[in-house]
Amino acid sequence: MIVAGVDIGSQTSKAVVLKGDNIYRSALFPTGTDLYAVARKVVENAAQELGHTFDDIQRIVATGYGRVSVPFAADTMSEITCNAVGAYHFYPDARVIVDIGGQDSKAIKLNDEGKVVNFAMNDKCAAGTGRFLEVAAETLGVSVAELAALSRRSGNRIRISSTCTVFAQTEIVSLIARRTPQEDIAAGLHESIVSRVYGLVNSIGPGDTGRVVMTGGVARNDAIVSLLANAMKREITVPEDPQIVTAFGAALVARSRVGSE
Amino acid sequence: MGTQAKIGNRLESQNRLGKLIADHYQEAREIKESGRKPIVWTTTAAPNEILWAMDFCVLFPEAYAATCGARHAAYRHCKITEDKGYEHHLCTYCRNGLGSTLADIEGLDPFDPLPAPDLLLVANNSCSLITKWWEHLSHYWNVPLIHIDTPYIIPGVPEKDVIGHIKNQIGDLIRFLEEFTGKKFDHDRLREVVKNGSESAKGYTDMIKMNKHNPAPSTYFDLMPHNFPNLVLRYKPEVADHYRLMKQEMNERIREGIVPFENMKYRVYWDGIPYWFAMRFLSKKLQSLGICLVTSAYSQLFAFDRSDPARPLDSVAENTAYFYLNRDVRYKAEYTEQLYRDYDLEAGIFAYAMTCKPFSITMHYIADYVQKKLGVLSTIIEGDLVDDTFFDEEKTGIRLETFAEALESNKPSVGKSVF
Numbered sequence A: 001m002i003v004a005g006v007d008i009g010s011q012t013s014k015a016v017v018l019k020g021d022n023i024y025r026s027a028l029f030p031t032g033t034d035l036y037a038v039a040r041k042v043v044e045n046a047a048q049e050l051g052h053t054f055d056d057i058q059r060i061v062a063t064g065y066g067r068v069s070v071p072f073a074a075d076t077m078s079e080i081t082c083n084a085v086g087a088y089h090f091y092p093d094a095r096v097i098v099d100i101g102g103q104d105s106k107a108i109k110l111n112d113e114g115k116v117v118n119f120a121m122n123d124k125c126a127a128g129t130g131r132f133l134e135v136a137a138e139t140l141g142v143s144v145a146e147l148a149a150l151s152r153r154s155g156n157r158i159r160i161s162s163t164c165t166v167f168a169q170t171e172i173v174s175l176i177a178r179r180t181p182q183e184d185i186a187a188g189l190h191e192s193i194v195s196r197v198y199g200l201v202n203s204i205g206p207g208d209t210g211r212v213v214m215t216g217g218v219a220r221n222d223a224i225v226s227l228l229a230n231a232m233k234r235e236i237t238v239p240e241d242p243q244i245v246t247a248f249g250a251a252l253v254a255r256s257r258v259g260s261e
Numbered sequence B: 001m002g003t004q005a006k007i008g009n010r011l012e013s014q015n016r017l018g019k020l021i022a023d024h025y026q027e028a029r030e031i032k033e034s035g036r037k038p039i040v041w042t043t044t045a046a047p048n049e050i051l052w053a054m055d056f057c058v059l060f061p062e063a064y065a066a067t068c069g070a071r072h073a074a075y076r077h078c079k080i081t082e083d084k085g086y087e088h089h090l091c092t093y094c095r096n097g098l099g100s101t102l103a104d105i106e107g108l109d110p111f112d113p114l115p116a117p118d119l120l121l122v123a124n125n126s127c128s129l130i131t132k133w134w135e136h137l138s139h140y141w142n143v144p145l146i147h148i149d150t151p152y153i154i155p156g157v158p159e160k161d162v163i164g165h166i167k168n169q170i171g172d173l174i175r176f177l178e179e180f181t182g183k184k185f186d187h188d189r190l191r192e193v194v195k196n197g198s199e200s201a202k203g204y205t206d207m208i209k210m211n212k213h214n215p216a217p218s219t220y221f222d223l224m225p226h227n228f229p230n231l232v233l234r235y236k237p238e239v240a241d242h243y244r245l246m247k248q249e250m251n252e253r254i255r256e257g258i259v260p261f262e263n264m265k266y267r268v269y270w271d272g273i274p275y276w277f278a279m280r281f282l283s284k285k286l287q288s289l290g291i292c293l294v295t296s297a298y299s300q301l302f303a304f305d306r307s308d309p310a311r312p313l314d315s316v317a318e319n320t321a322y323f324y325l326n327r328d329v330r331y332k333a334e335y336t337e338q339l340y341r342d343y344d345l346e347a348g349i350f351a352y353a354m355t356c357k358p359f360s361i362t363m364h365y366i367a368d369y370v371q372k373k374l375g376v377l378s379t380i381i382e383g384d385l386v387d388d389t390f391f392d393e394e395k396t397g398i399r400l401e402t403f404a405e406a407l408e409s410n411k412p413s414v415g416k417s418v419f
Helices: A034-048 A079-090 A130-138 A144-152 A165-177 A182-203 A222-232 A240-256 B012-033 B050-053 B061-070 B074-083 B092-105 B130-141 B159-181 B186-210 B219-232 B238-256 B278-287 B298-304 B311-320 B329-340 B364-376 B395-411
Strands: A001-006 A012-019 A021-032 A060-061 A092-101 A105-110 A117-121 A211-215 B039-041 B057-059 B117-124 B147-150 B266-271 B289-297 B347-353 B378-383
Touching: A001 A034, A001 A079, A001 A240, A012 A034, A012 A240, A021 A240, A034 A060, A034 B012, A060 A079, A060 A117, A060 A240, A079 A092, A079 A117, A079 A211, A079 A240, A079 B395, A105 A182, A117 A182, A117 B074, A117 B378, A130 A144, A130 A165, A130 A182, A144 A182, A144 A222, A165 A182, A182 A222, A211 A222, A211 A240, B012 B039, B012 B057, B012 B074, B012 B219, B012 B238, B050 B057, B050 B117, B050 B159, B050 B186, B050 B311, B061 B074, B061 B092, B061 B219, B061 B311, B074 B092, B074 B329, B092 B130, B092 B266, B117 B130, B130 B147, B147 B159, B159 B311, B186 B219, B186 B238, B186 B266, B186 B289, B219 B238, B219 B298, B266 B298, B266 B329, B266 B364, B278 B395, B289 B298, B289 B395, B298 B329, B329 B364, B347 B364, B364 B378, B378 B395
Parallel strands: A001 A060, A092 A211, B039 B057, B039 B117, B117 B147, B266 B289, B266 B347, B347 B378
Antiparallel strands: A001 A012, A012 A021, A092 A105, A105 A117
């Protein structure tokens, strides 16, 4: 049985094509403006990686912001549910998932059966998301990866008071003007994101047992992961490919529904 | 609750409500033109029976704000206040009210403006900001403002003292109004007004309770606008008839097995002031997910159920003191828990209003409280009273979809597998 999950995010589109229980390949492209085209392309690429074609796929489930623009998907499902299904598959002891994507962040609480029992999303602004780090990195003239490296070298983390992405830019410029070391600014920016996300995680009542899993593109940023782990006083597990967990969950949902109609 | 065969059309009572509202505003405009009565602008739970007993034309800027929101006109008024330098995060009922006032005074074409007031009455039991809003109105319109101070009913505060304090102020209000109008206050008329109010209140609360039936004959969003008559017109005897006819209509639905929409799956609680501009979006979205909103503590804001013609002044003071928003958070949480039990609710949607902090601040506590007490799922959505710039359809849609998916997967029949 070959199925696929496609996750059309605000910045990146991801697909997982799953064969049998555990054989899978993934693909990832910037979302751009033609959602249908990118959805088709990302699924085709993942299928090819697996040595198959688009037509070999028996069922596709779409998720993410662009899920309604995927006419070839049999079903759509919210990214929170797909993320939960995906993370629980990899880590059956996962009880809290923190997902930080391009323009949103989410916290999900699972019960022992992997069902969503509580969740929260960031409000209508980019504070506490990947976009915040991108804008900050651009303002400092470094890449996001360099920003994380700078942060780790800081000896004097300063506080960025602006949680708003736009105002943070102004604050960074004024910090540069005051000759604040880049490392300290970078550390302050990471702290700012983590402070927002930590509030989000606490709002779901994360408890103090079970594995905490972090997914989404920002999970690749180890400075964020370790700061959040410190704040939560818990270890955080990052899957090998944190960006495709939601698409993987969508593929699992597709698999569970093959032949259900 | 399973799929039902008979789907109800719009309640006939909605048409009657539309006429009651239109007639009210038409009458207010005529009164302004003729000058036959003084006009007072008041707040939701001020001792308004006193005004009706004195034959004032009584108008409610908060209800007007909701109308402007629902008619997608509030942004015009909000923009005017922002242009004057009021900040974006200020309560948008307030911004709407000040904006329409400024537009009216400056000839800027407000949306169906309330006829200008001769007097303002404010009670701070609904909100900690509202007195400041009314102060501004008083300055802009250059008319007197009367303030009724309503201490919170919280543990440790002797309730008798609070009621006595309010009753004393009602006495002061009566003396002021006698001087203002040159008329003697008529206590017999007050008794009649309170009697009409008590019958209206009983009709209103009985009508709301019809949704205890499973399946519910109406969605909460269908019932919710019917708070208007009990808020604005309860001094009139015909308002009780409105609720009697409405209850009759809902009873017929129950008898005939008629439900508001197809595929109703979940009985869900709503908390918070509705996002007036997004009612259509929310209704459609919730219906598409099989979510039937059954009731809300918001209904209780308009109950005025202590009205008693045998004790007119005392009961008016009690309605003012015991107004739902004047109660402490624990009371609200317990009241909400009881609603879940009485209405057999399985989950809750909490509608956080970004510019209404006094109302919204309690939501996390209440959502958490019922979740822990009853093991039910809650979700908090974010938006605003009348300003759609605080609302994101996509994000709200995802939250509601996830909420419905979680409700589905948590059903015992689904078993151990997630899907």
